[in-house]
Every structure is written in C-alpha cells, then in structure tokens.
Amino acid sequence: LPFSRGDTTKTKLKNKIIYLTDESYNSNPLSLKFAIENFDKQNNNNKYLILGDMLELGKFSKILHKKMSKIINKTSIRKVYVIGKHIKETFYAIDRKKRGRILRDKNEIYQLIKNDLNNNDHLMIKASNSTGLNSVAANIKKGKIYAI
DSSP, rough: TTTSSSEEEEEEETEEEEEEEEEOOOOOHHHHHHHHHHHHTSSSSSSSEEEEESSOOOOHHHHHHHHHHHHTTOOOOOOEESSSSSTHHHHHOOOOOGGEEEEEEHHHHHHHHHHOOOTTTTEEEEEOOGGGGHHHHHHHHHHHHOOO
C-alpha cells in the first residue's frame, strides 16, 4: 500500500511498541467506514482511533460526520479521539464509554500517545490529507514523538 493509505507500522517509542495504521491521506464517508471496519477486525483489544475532519462534504458535512458514530458504536474500538471542527459531530454522537477527548492541536496527539497508550496498543489515524495529520503519522512511524 502507498504510505498513509492503510499501512500498519510497528513502531518502537521509548519503552513501548505501538502499531500505527496510517489512514491520514484521505477521508470521506465510504473510506472512513471501510477503514473503521477493517481496523476493528484486527485481533487486539486495545484499539484507539484518532479522527480528523472529512473535508469537502459541503452542506452534508454535519449529518455525514454524525452518521459515522453508528459505525464506531458497533466496533470494539476502546477510545476515539478527534481533532478538527467537523469531526466533533462524530464525537458527540458516539457512546460515552468510547469517547476519548477532543484534541486541540497536534501536540496533544503526541501527549496522548506518550501518556495514554500502552505497549502493544493499536492506533489508527484517519483524516483528509489537508488536515495535516499525515505529518503526525510520519513522526510516529519514525519514532520521533519524544523529541517534539
């Protein structure tokens, strides 16, 4: 797979290993649905999701973001974190027990990984390319989050 389109990377970060599924190149309702369903099939109980906005949805943005919560609620994903304006619609509609938190910036993503994820946890980042989350995924893959 091309980078940022669903590749999973085993990454050593100081004292733990994280499995990152990088879906940071594109996000639309159909690709997000398939990415979540495929991620859910991974044989691991400790799955976490960071979602950025799906862009260019126009007047349907609010309803389409909200609709994604139904897919997430059917999964074994432990916690969902969001960053962006539109994706908050998804966050507020998912089951409370699955809600991580709303992240304000990329630095909060790094703090989340450092402080909240444990050894052998699985993380998927899914967002439209222009959200810039691909740079976060690249830094995680290189193991460079502790220098940030």
